[in-house]
Amino acid sequence: EVQLVESGGGLVQPGGSLRLSCAASGFTFSDHYMDWVRQAPGKGLEWVGRIRNKANSYTTEYAASVKGRFTISRDDSKNSLYLQMNSLKIEDTGVYFCTRVAGTTWSTAVVDSWGQGTLVTVSS
Amino acid sequence: DIQLTQSPSFLSASVGDRVTITCRASQGISNYLAWYQQKPGKAPKLLIYAASTLQSGVPSRFGGSGSGTEFSLTISGLQPEDFTTYYCQQLNRYPLTFGGGTKVEI
Numbered sequence: 001e002v003q004l005v006e007s008g009g010g011l012v013q014p015g016g017s018l019r020l021s022c023a024a025s026g027f028t029f030s031d032h033y034m035d036w037v038r039q040a041p042g043k044g045l046e047w048v049g050r051i052r053n054k055a056n057s058y059t060t061e062y063a064a065s066v067k068g069r070f071t072i073s074r075d076d077s078k079n080s081l082y083l084q085m086n087s088l089k090i091e092d093t094g095v096y097f098c099t100r101v102a103g104t105t106w107s108t109a110v111v112d113s114w115g116q117g118t119l120v121t122v123s124s
Numbered sequence: 125d126i127q128l129t130q131s132p133s134f135l136s137a138s139v140g141d142r143v144t145i146t147c148r149a150s151q152g153i154s155n156y157l158a159w160y161q162q163k164p165g166k167a168p169k170l171l172i173y174a175a176s177t178l179q180s181g182v183p184s185r186f187g188g189s190g191s192g193t194e195f196s197l198t199i200s201g202l203q204p205e206d207f208t209t210y211y212c213q214q215l216n217r218y219p220l221t222f223g224g225g226t227k228v229e230i
Contacts, residue, residue, distance in 0.1 A: 035220075045160075045168065045211050047220040061218045064125070097167055107174050108160045110215055114167035 002026040004098045004111040009118030016088050016122075022081040022098030022115060029113035030054060030076040035111055036083050038120075040094040048072075048083070048096070056104065066092075088122045095119050126150055126214050130223035137228060139200045145226045147195040156216035157199045161186055162225075163208045171210075172197065185211035202228070 008020040022034075033056075036048040042057040051072045060072050071084040081098055095117040102112040125181035127150040137143050146159065154211040155175035160168040170179045175195055185206075187198045199206055207230050 017184075044225045045162075045222040047211075047222065049219075050218075063219045102173075106156060106215065110173040111160075111168075111213075112169065112170050112173075112179065114169075116167060117145070 002100060004094065004100065004113060004115035006098045006115045006118035009120045011121045011123065012088055013088055013124050014088060014122055015088045017084070018082040018088065018120060020085070020096055020098075022040075022083075024079045024081065024100070027100070029079040030073075033104060033109060034072075034074060035082045035099045035101055036072060036100055037097045037111070037114075038092075038094045039097070039117075040091070041070070043094070046094075050063075050101070051081070052102065055075060086119070088120075090122050093120060093122045107118065125219055126153060126217055126221055128212055128214055128221055128223035130210075130226050133224065133226060134230070135226060135228045137180050137202055137207075138230065139202055139204060142200045143180060143202060143228060145197045145199070145210055145212075145228075147190075149193045149195070149214055152192045153214045153216035156197050156214060157188075158213045159186075160211045160213065161206075161208060162211065168211065171209050173215075175203065191227060199228075207215070 003025045005023045069087045073082045075079040075106040097117045100113040129148045159172040167205040168218045176188045187201045209227045
């Protein structure tokens with residue numbers, strides 16, 4: 001069974017930093033692309049970014065709203081995904097979901113598994 | 125960026141109804157579209173990908189269609205557990221984007 005467990009959320013002041021972690025199990029983590037998706041309180045879903053697998057050089061993609069401030073990384077030896085968030089803004093508040101991408105082709109690169117999410121609150 | 129417009133934003137229906145949710149893309153995305161269902165306080169669940177392919181384990185009352193810029197999610201015979209929120213997502217071009225969501229209410 002695929003399991004994704006996020007941690008690291010909490011309260012942080014504007015301008016501060018936070019690092020989210022996601023522990024993956026139940027599948028071959030190193031084979032898969034991974035995404036972060038977030039959801040502001042009472043709002044819709046927002047894609048944050050993606051990291052590809054080793055076969056695709058661990059390259060990354062980001063939403064414009066976080067590019068230059070957030071960094072996605074992974075440690076395949078630890079089956080772990082990370083989201084380093086710097087220069088946090090109030091509008092970054094929300095639940096952050098760690099997600100697994102099913103395949104590596106354009107037609108199969110869809111999120112098929114989600115963690116339970118971790119809440120990040122940016123407030124003074 | 126590719127914008128996805130879902131309609132309606134809210135939909136009132138009854139158990140047993142057939143309902144259709146539309147997702148319109150600001151530019152052509154071939155069939156690179158997915159649909160998710162999200163229940164309150166829970167993570168979303170993948171229903172359909174590649175516009176019309178049903179994810180394993182998803183009931184056959186869910187169906188997707190469309191290509192290019194117009195897509196739809198149809199639920200044939202609404203069940204009580206289907207009254208919740210649905211999102212589309214385009215997978216054609218970065219940054220990936222979601223529609224604004226459709227809440228299906230009793």
